Amino acid sequence: MKKIVTLDHNEASLLVAESIVNIVRAKKDACLGLATGSSVELVYANLVKFFEKGEMSFSGVTTANLDEYIGLPPSHPQSYRRYMNHNFFDLVDIDKANTYIPKGMEAPEIMLADFQNFLGSRTRDFQLLGIGSNGHIGFNEPAAFFEANAHIVTLDERTREDNSRFFGSIDEVPRQAVTMGVGDIMKASKIMLLVRGDNKKDALRELLSHDRVDPRIPCTILKCHSDVTVVFPKELAP
């Protein structure tokens, strides 16, 4: 596992955006696995800047997002479809028909079959990740075992509390989500994890300080991937 320690979050976000730019420049029809959350917002802002300066086109790119809340319509301000459109897709030249976000309003069997079909039909050249304060990746929450494939998950109370800052109150935070499994995440050729926030320090330490892989701290599975880069500002260094 490679780690890159930056001066601050701005530098970390630019560095991740530049890596994505390099991947797409080398392969115009790259398939990118994307993430949501406050940690990666600046990555998208940087990608939009590259596009606006005419240095970048996303017209051949396909994307697949990690996860979506169950029960929020795509128009809901906190749905991940809305987040992606608002922060990235609406601001660049990507063909929205080539952007996949799991459909959190569908019947569970249809939602999962559709997501698994999509994930099985192409290889992701890159996967962007943030991390939950409990170490979750996507919405793979701490558990006794890892789930390999896309599945529906009951959100950890800690995740609901963390994400309640985006909603009017904790009662409005959905209780369930649909997420790529850890097997899906690990199939991406290259993974970059961007860590932001003091509340991620414990999870980061578990990832970097020893060799154990523990489903109760889901990010530790990344130790088993051959091309993972963890990017974080120096104040979070364990």
Ligand code: GLP
């Ligand atoms: C959500 C997403 C995760 C993301 C996490 C971190 O829970 N499902 O993919 O990594 O948020 O959020 P933030 O970056 O806002 O701390």
